Amino acid sequence: MSDKNWEPKIVAFVCNWCTYTGADLAGTSRLKYPTNVKLIRVMCSGGIDPVFILKAFERGADGILVSGCHPNDCHYNAGNFHARRRWTFFDELLEYLGVEKGRLQFSWVSASEGKKFVDVVSKVVNDVKEMGPFKSYDELNSEFMTKFPDMPEIDKNMIIKEEEAV
């Protein structure tokens, strides 16, 4: 795949009450953003485990967004405050270990901020496009694939693409 046609794979972990609803609003307002982004809904940003990020990188994600309600607006009062502490550490750790800042980004998007959701998502996509494919992690992933071709993976059977099937 030439770099020119390369499209990054972006995952967004979002809370049910604010950002997911904000993304819904982006839809009802017919705002446009790139198709690269796929959302995984959890109840609260406080419920997003940093290991989810590692798992997503392992699945070939090039960029990740974590988003929840603004401080003081959490549906559960304080979930996002706990999340904020957690991500402060995890973000510093990943950057220290050599993961560029833009690979993992964070935002607060409220249910009324459809436009902001689009802005944030577009920014993540653009930032990641600029950085190119996540080569460092790809190496880890491909090494895994070559070293353990027969390793049973819980998801191996899922990778069947439509073309292959037909």
Added chain:
Amino acid sequence: MKVGYFPGCSQTGTAKEYDISLRKVVEKLGTSFDEIKDWTCCGATSAHVTNHMLASALAMRNIMLAEQQGLDDIVAPCAACYNRLVVSQHETMTQPALKTEVEAVLDTKLNKEIKVMNLIELFQKIGKEKISENKTFDIKNIKAACYYGCLLVRPSSITHFDDAEQPSSMEELVELAGAKTVDWNYKVECCGAAHTLARRDIVLDLSKKIIDDARDHGANVLVVACPMCHSNLDMRQRAMKRAYPGHKEFPVLFLTELLGLALGMKEKELGIDKHTIEFNYKELAAEKAAV
């Protein structure tokens, strides 16, 4: 006990009696001064109203000298000097950019925060009880209106000294010395301060209000802790009489002079005779008896 001393310009000039009485009282209470060598003017109002950097640098030069002299705390008997030193030090020490600039101007590094005390804090440090212990002369006929002025208590977020609106620490000292105090309204009002030369009309107006309120609330003496206030309140009474016919003279004492009296010193010894409005305790007592 030894305390660092920053006299300030007035102590060497118009308020010489303040300096004299302060030294005498402090000595009597068993404390001595370690004067900051080669101190400069704190910059006063003139510097900080026109050039903030100059104001900070002038004030901090004295703090620097105190640090070099190995002092931990200094007393600035003039309320204006006290205010300038405290505020400048606070600003310089809490604003890194300003600190760097001041250090460049003074060509030094500022490491230590010096505790700057006003007159009342000095006596609190020496020990308030020493005043009543050493009291030898009864001054019960004095009914003092304690005047703090504006700069002793403000800004209270930086000085952390007494209450900004209803202070009471000076009253405490005056009462320990055996005099009575009155509750009045103009404790923390401004006397016009640095306008003394350029806008005498303002100073006369403000100072007159202060004196009148003290009198209205039954005081017979005004007690101050600032040479600038003293010069406005005492020295300007001549002009006040001309501007406001019918103005009656009202004695204004430095806190140290009042304490000096209680400690058995004589008016002349304390420099009270240098005041524009004459004060003599015996006369006051006699007047009181006559009434």
Added chain:
Amino acid sequence: MKIGVFICHCGENIGRTVDCPRVSKACQWLPGVEVSLDYKYMCSDPGQNMIKDEIRKKKLDAIVVGSCSPHMHEKTFRKAAVDAGINPFLVEIANLREHCSWVHDDIDAATDKAIDLVRMAVEKVKRNQPLTTIEVPVTKRTLVIGGGIAGIQAALDVANAGYEVVLVEKEPSIGGHMSQLSETFPTLDCSQCILTPRMVEVYQHPKIKLMTYSEVEKVEGFIGNFTVTIRKKARHIDESKCTGCGLCTTKCPVKKKAFNSFEENLAYRPAVYVPFPQAVPNIPVIDETVCTYYKTGKCQMCVKVCGREAISFDQQDTLVTEEIGAIIVATGYKLYNIEKKPEGSMIKGYGEYGYGKYKDVVDGLQFERIASASGPTSGEFKRPSDGKEPKKIVFIQCVGSRDDSKGFSYCSKICCMYTAKHAMLYKHKVHDGEAYVFYMDIRSGGKMYEEFVRRAIEEDGVKYIRGRVSKITEKNGKYIVKGEDTLASMPIEIDADMVVLATAMIAQTEASELAQTIGIPYDKYGFYNEAHPKLRPIESTTGGVFLAGACQSPKDIPESVAMASAAAAKAMVLFGSDKLEREPVVAKVNELFCAGCFLCKKVCPYGAVEVKEMKDRNGVVYKEIAYVNEGLCQGCGTCTASCPSKSIELAGFNNEEVFAQIAAL
């Protein structure tokens, strides 16, 4: 596992940018997918019937619907699944409209993404667990905390609906601040006259258990199932014997030892007292701190005069427990006091207004008492210091409100109105008097409110001056008020006979302690937080606890009453069924592996995590682990992400399900 995939075109809404037939065809080949279909409107009756038919025909275990946002039609499809015999939690929605067709233009890319979204949903649904809604029983009794107008209204509403109410009031009588008011704005009707009948109604209501001079000590349990411990403070009067004749209070020799707090300290009361003549219940209390008997062991004048032997000096506090289903908190407010506050307090007091040293500088409630016909001056305007009628009176608004420096940032909301009322009452009685009001802004939003203020200005000639007062000084019995009229840009000095400060409405002294007892959040001022500022203003974030009146934020009487009725309605909604149904999205601890670090307990916003002791066969505790109280858990999952050993999972959004979605990316 057999999964059915149903792709909705949503008319053209999805179909225009997502090639729905291609999506359904592609998904047919996903592992586990038994059937994959697309249809014009999946949410329509034929669409739903199609899903039901397929479930029955193909014996599907789970379904995925590719349609609009789950926030739109998740419930619809879950219901359809249930009708066809599938657990509702084995339904997943792939959001193909809001998150795909509406936000993209490129048909190919959007279709690819749609397939991915469906695939993720399929992988998740494979790991979904069938869940059953949690049912909890409901105790149909309400606890109302606070017997002011809000508490009274809430108690009456709930009781009139036929449910039992326990009304707890910390003072000896119900009535609250409203009973202290003289007249009320904007109608100027007498406060006592409209309140007293309500108080009596509470007292006589067969469904209301009134507990005055009592405080809530402990609240345990959860929505529908609270156990509340109430401390009934010793009155030293036997309530069952006392007839309320009041002889003891008139004969008590203690005259000037205790201020009468109902009269806002403008009068004294005896050691045995009824707070005010209309008190409910009309039973006195003995104040131990001033009673001669408690100091010297002698006197007993009250015992001598009481014909019913109702005095009981050795009465002790008692603890009462009540089973409660819903709690209505209506603890009200208190007034900001301008006295000097200790170092480090959030508020400071007003030195420039004398820190309370001037006798004739009074606050709003004191003025109410002076204006009240039943007050210490019998409704005549007399100033406290010398009893003279004030001829010039100054009202100062926003004292302690809208003041970051000495009070609170918020607007107390009612002061504009009651100050206008005060000025009016004064002018109606003292015709030759002058009334000045220093204000910053006049906030008079409300029915007939602005008209009321205009009346004060236009008809009664109250002079309004826009500006804050800088200082009040005293001179020869006059109070010199220094202000500035910022409209004319003129300094103004008024030599007033009396000054009335419209001090801020602030949270009750022990508001935060009570909040911690009940387990509800409060803001930095001590006011209780509502669950949602717009859509859930009556509920606290804790299930089954509702808010009424000024304990939530400053409020006037009609607002408090409206909120109280709303809170009562909320409680009755809860009582509408015998069992409470809750979404089963709750956390559950793996008891085998929990190491008991209680990080989950620390992060839980609801206090839903409790400590559970694990005992061996001999009954010896071998470890303490976390336990989730399903009644309290709201299902945020913050605990699951915090757990280092992953020994706590959120049903419905468990980690395996999330991993499956990630794996399907």
Added chain:
Amino acid sequence: MSSHNHQHAHTIADDIAEKTFQDVSLCYQCGKCSAGCPVRYYMDIAPNKVVRLIQLGFYEEALKSETPWLCAGCQTCSTRCPQEFDLAKFMDAVRELALEKGVEIKHKDILKFHEAFLNQIKRFGRSYEIGLIAEYKMKTMHLMQDVDSGPDMFMKGLLEVIPHKMKDKKSVKDIFKKTAKK
């Protein structure tokens, strides 16, 4: 993603914010400062109105006002401000800016007093009252002012004929040189 990225020109209000570490928008115009100001009666524009002028962008009017020059720096306003806006500091900044921008100062006497005062310090390190009075009088030509209290003080030994000097005058001159405004 900050939405506050509007670029705008640097204004006098910004200068003041930089000098005082506080934004003029803090002021909600309650007028408590003016109400308590001891020199309010002598001012052409009320203190709160000076803030208002800056808030609204009428910079020239504000800098030209004599109010900042009449401000005695007593800090009554700052102490009582419900918004904790340090108005005394604000006035310092306005004065400094008026000098920096070369605005015509109405109250020349006050400025001249300050100049005379600072000149004394520059020369002697400390203020020297006779010199100060003399210099001030020369600057303002108010030759007859204070004739009533001067001789009195002189007789009582309160006015020194010879200035008190400090030794390290160079360091003081340096301070003046380094802090001089360009």
Added chain:
Amino acid sequence: MEELKKLAKELLENKTVAAVIGYQQVDDKRTKPIIVTTPEDASKLVFNEYCLNNLAVYLTKARIKNLAKQNGTTLKLGIVAKPCDIHAIVALIQESQLKREDVYIIGMNCHGVVKDYGMDFSGETLATKCTPCDSHKPLYSDSNLGEVKDTPKVSDEVLEKIQAVEKMSHKERFEYFKKEFDKCIKCYACRAACPLCYCQRCITDKTVPRWVESSPHSRGNFSWNVVRAFHLSGRCIGCGECERACPMDIPLSLLNRRMTETAKQAFAYVSGRSLDTPTLVGSYDVKDSDELFM
């Protein structure tokens, strides 16, 4: 030294404690942990610059906890603890793994320990955990023993290394850590030595779903080390036992220390210093920095 023996003997004799966890001399420049359960054995206890181990790790082990249970009552466990070891004990108490009243802390004044056994104690051989240490006097101890001496002043080696790593580009850094982590043989000695890794089942051992790939390859190694460092973020008390235990010499303190610095700078928090402050992880401040979030 004698006072330690005497105290331990007394505590065991009067049944204040069921056992004393301490150090025993092996040879001149080597000690090993010992659990003393009889007054007679108390004489074996020593304390010197060779007492490297952080014995707090034993406090959470079930077998040792069971020692305290005697005849239906629970006695205290005595522990000889350096000031830094007490930080671990404080953290364990805060995390409900221990009750303050269940442990008798014999706090030793400490001026540092050696890097490894067999070395002479000097500035050069000072353990890296001791260079930035400012706790020479024990907090929260029930008895405070030992003499106070000056700690040799040497540069903070770990911090310097961290700064060197931070100077690298992202790519270089990733490569560097990948190389280091590749050495990992998943023996979990780091986990076993860590006093704060007390989970009954580690996240890496959880299989459904599989959180951390446990097979030995770069990706699994990377995940494991990230997760380990993250789980200790804001909790690690910096005893360095993980790194000392690692048979493959992976510089684990580079990670732990880096996160400790984050805790300090972002939240002004140092783990294990106070029983009165809430733990950093598990609490929050509305005023925490919001910089990370768009």
